[in-house]
Amino acid sequence: MLAALLATMALAETQDVTFRHQPSGSPSAVTVVGRFNGWDISRDRLARGEDGVWTVRLKIEPGVYEYWFLEDFRTKVADPERPDQGQPGQSRLVVPPAAFAEAPAGRGEGRVTAAGLRHRPGPLDRIRWNSSTWVFRLRTRADDVEGAVVKAFGRDWPMTKTGTDGLFETWQGRAAGPGAIVPYTFEVWDGETRVVVDADGSPFVAKAEDHPLVVPPKWLAGAVFYQVFPDRFANGDPGNDPDPVEPWGSTANLKGFYGGDIAGLSQRLAHLRDLGVTGLLLNPVFPSPTYHRYNPTEFGTIDPRLGSDQDFDDLVLRLRALGIKVVLDGVFNHTSPEFFAFRDLREKGADSAYRDWYTVLEFPLRVETGQQTYKAWFGHAGLPVLRTDNPTVQAFLDDVAAGWVRDRGVAGWRLDAADEVDPSLWRSMRRAVKAASPEAWLLGEVWGDAHPWLQGDQWDSAMNYPWRGAVLDFFVSRSIGAAEFDRRLEQIRETIPEAVTPAMLNLLGSHDTPRLRTLAGGDDDRVRQALLFQFTYPGVPVVYYGDEVGMEGGGDPDCRRCMDWIGAGWDKGLLQFARDLVALRKGRSALREGSYQTARVDEAAGTFAFLRRTGSEVAVVAFNRGSRPATWEFPMRSGGVEALLAHKGQGRVSNDPGKAGVAAGERVRLELRPGGCAVVVFRPQIGRDVLESLAGRPAEPPKKDGPRRHPIDP
Numbered sequence: 001m002l003a004a005l006l007a008t009m010a011l012a013e014t015q016d017v018t019f020r021h022q023p024s025g026s027p028s029a030v031t032v033v034g035r036f037n038g039w040d041i042s043r044d045r046l047a048r049g050e051d052g053v054w055t056v057r058l059k060i061e062p063g064v065y066e067y068w069f070l071e072d073f074r075t076k077v078a079d080p081e082r083p084d085q086g087q088p089g090q091s092r093l094v095v096p097p098a099a100f101a102e103a104p105a106g107r108g109e110g111r112v113t114a115a116g117l118r119h120r121p122g123p124l125d126r127i128r129w130n131s132s133t134w135v136f137r138l139r140t141r142a143d144d145v146e147g148a149v150v151k152a153f154g155r156d157w158p159m160t161k162t163g164t165d166g167l168f169e170t171w172q173g174r175a176a177g178p179g180a181i182v183p184y185t186f187e188v189w190d191g192e193t194r195v196v197v198d199a200d201g202s203p204f205v206a207k208a209e210d211h212p213l214v215v216p217p218k219w220l221a222g223a224v225f226y227q228v229f230p231d232r233f234a235n236g237d238p239g240n241d242p243d244p245v246e247p248w249g250s251t252a253n254l255k256g257f258y259g260g261d262i263a264g265l266s267q268r269l270a271h272l273r274d275l276g277v278t279g280l281l282l283n284p285v286f287p288s289p290t291y292h293r294y295n296p297t298e299f300g301t302i303d304p305r306l307g308s309d310q311d312f313d314d315l316v317l318r319l320r321a322l323g324i325k326v327v328l329d330g331v332f333n334h335t336s337p338e339f340f341a342f343r344d345l346r347e348k349g350a351d352s353a354y355r356d357w358y359t360v361l362e363f364p365l366r367v368e369t370g371q372q373t374y375k376a377w378f379g380h381a382g383l384p385v386l387r388t389d390n391p392t393v394q395a396f397l398d399d400v401a402a403g404w405v406r407d408r409g410v411a412g413w414r415l416d417a418a419d420e421v422d423p424s425l426w427r428s429m430r431r432a433v434k435a436a437s438p439e440a441w442l443l444g445e446v447w448g449d450a451h452p453w454l455q456g457d458q459w460d461s462a463m464n465y466p467w468r469g470a471v472l473d474f475f476v477s478r479s480i481g482a483a484e485f486d487r488r489l490e491q492i493r494e495t496i497p498e499a500v501t502p503a504m505l506n507l508l509g510s511h512d513t514p515r516l517r518t519l520a521g522g523d524d525d526r527v528r529q530a531l532l533f534q535f536t537y538p539g540v541p542v543v544y545y546g547d548e549v550g551m552e553g554g555g556d557p558d559c560r561r562c563m564d565w566i567g568a569g570w571d572k573g574l575l576q577f578a579r580d581l582v583a584l585r586k587g588r589s590a591l592r593e594g595s596y597q598t599a600r601v602d603e604a605a606g607t608f609a610f611l612r613r614t615g616s617e618v619a620v621v622a623f624n625r626g627s628r629p630a631t632w633e634f635p636m637r638s639g640g641v642e643a644l645l646a647h648k649g650q651g652r653v654s655n656d657p658g659k660a661g662v663a664a665g666e667r668v669r670l671e672l673r674p675g676g677c678a679v680v681v682f683r684p685q686i687g688r689d690v691l692e693s694l695a696g697r698p699a700e701p702p703k704k705d706g707p708r709r710h711p712i713d714p
């Protein structure tokens with residue numbers, strides 16, 4: 001059976017959902033807060049009935065949502081009608097499309113639920129991966145279909161299931177061929193039933209002109225970043241300390257000021273130089289009432305508690321002399337209530353010239369969490385959200401971003417809360433900043449899949465949190481095996497355009513996460529494997545200040561402890577390891593810009609290895625997460641070992657000419673003890689036989705045109 005379907009017909013059909021809450025105490029307000037309302041703590045209030053039960057009815061699109069109730073805008077309570085999921089106090093709401101009730105889902109029983117099928121013909125569901133390759137996505141009902149293909153360029157391209165939320169599944173497939181206009185359809189099947197998904201009887205059409213390719217700044221190849229949280233890195237000038245200021249290194253009040261400043265940073269440049277980094281990513285430096293400065297009151301000057309504008313300019317110059325670029329943290333989504341436009345709004349109300357800079361629900365403005373009469377970030381009255389879709393606001397912020405690049409020597413911006421800002425701001429800001437400097441870097445903060453913003457018109461790259469998740473799961477918590485690790489990495493590479501992967505910011509920790517060593521329970525092997533992976537994988541590695549000496553810290557704000565400059569607690573071995581990794585990364589073309597290829601995935605042995613190669617050298621990177629020693633032996637045709645960095649490498653890497661039945665050439669043996677890892681760089685070439693030795697099986701033909709491992713051509 002072949003049925004044509006209008007995929008776009010699965011339009012947002014909202015459903016009425018009633019929330020009920022019977023508090024144990026007697027709160028004066030109850031709200032429901034969830035992913036369906038953007039976690040806005042004040043938006044959806046429940047009304048108290050005479051029976052003491054609070055209720056609200058909302059219209060919600062089909063999907064799966066985490067949520068909780070909030071009493072008096074403070075106390076989080078799970079919904080007893082729907083059990084806790086994941087985090088304590090959190091509930092999970094499943095809203096299936098109405099049609100799902102007609103029949104249960106089943107794989108292989110010959111039915112396909114049409115209401116589950118969805119393809120959004122735009123940046124959300126299609127990715128232009130490079131000049132000739134596209135990645136297409138399709139949603140189906142969960143556990144419903146046996147397979148799917150995308151039909152394009154005159155053939156069928158297989159799709160694989162990449163994820164599920166229990167209600168829906170996502171399928172993804174790639175297709176390659178010539179042409180700037182690409183018609184395509186999908187076909188899914190279950191048993192004997194085959195269903196075509198198209199645009200009302202016609203193919204969908206992808207146009208290259210709608211999906212321009214990002215060209216990230218060239219200098220990112222080989223860059224290594226260091227992230228500094230200004231209040232906590234070094235206090236060089238007690239004279240500018242806020243009052244009160246916490247004693248340096250104490251942990252009693254991690255939401256207080258500790259007095260870190262630009263003078264302190266300037267005094268510690270040798271630390272950055274010796275580590276060898278080429279970039280400094282600074283958390284916010286503009287005036288703000290808070291120690292983290294994520295609610296700026298101004299954008300044009302440095303917070304005086306960090307130093308003067310001149311101090312900052314001097315720092316940029318001194319860093320430049322060391323070959324270190326500075327990237328600032330741009331908080332453009334929300335401001336402090338003390339920001340001039342918001343102050344004007346408070347004073348003049350509806351007559352303010354800045355009335356359309358914020359979303360005002362009602363005058364007069366009330367600045368009180370839970371009672372505020374304007375849109376606020378996560379419902380916090382202290383974080384009024386800017387109208388980033390307003391061209392006047394955009395022009396103001398574009399000037400800010402371009403100005404620091406043009407006039408102050410800043411190399412780029414990390415864009416905070418970037419998935420919450422209207423995309424039109426990123427488009428205009430990209431034009432403004434690139435006009436100031438075509439080589440400026442626009443780095444978006446998003447915790448999930450970043451591809452919608454990486455289609456040429458917005459950011460250059462993003463913080464690679466999905467990559468961090470995979471690395472921590474494999475090396476640190478060890479909750480996934482080598483095959484799952486490889487699959488997740490491949491999916492991330494496939495979702496990010498080819499040219500962007502080397503520009504993604506690969507982080508193991510940040511000011512928003514627990515620290516690496518703490519997550520690893522202090523286990524040195526886990527820390528070093530994760531670090532070595534970070535420094536050898538495609539992407540820009542970033543070291544969060546203190547991680548290089550093994551600093552500990554749990555979630556925010558504990559991960560923002562003061563840097564310990566006495567150094568008693570420093571892991572000096574780790575620091576040397578980090579320095580060696582930075583030097584290797586910068587010094588080797590294979591690690592800076594080589595292609596990626598998985599070479600060994602041994603689930604049982606717990607080993608994982610990959611290759612990176614350029615025309616002139618090859619890096620072999622190997623990890624042993626298992627409980628027995630692992631050995632790699634490979635013949636060399638010519639050349640030799642150029643560089644080696646190993647943790648728990650046994651017997652070194654040795655060239656043993658003529659041994660083990662290799663008639664000609666040399667033989668290299670690499671043995672890793674449990675918990676070990678190594679990177680070996682060869683030149684000028686290694687052959688197919690080396691790949692076979694590494695993989696323990698016939699090698700796939702080497703590819704030079706990209707990081708993808710499995711050929712998709714039938």
Ligand SMILES: [Ca+2]
Pocket residue numbers: 105106107108109110111112113143144145190
């Ligand atoms: Ca089915």
Ligand SMILES: [Ca+2]
Pocket residue numbers: 235236237238239240241259260261305
């Ligand atoms: Ca200070």
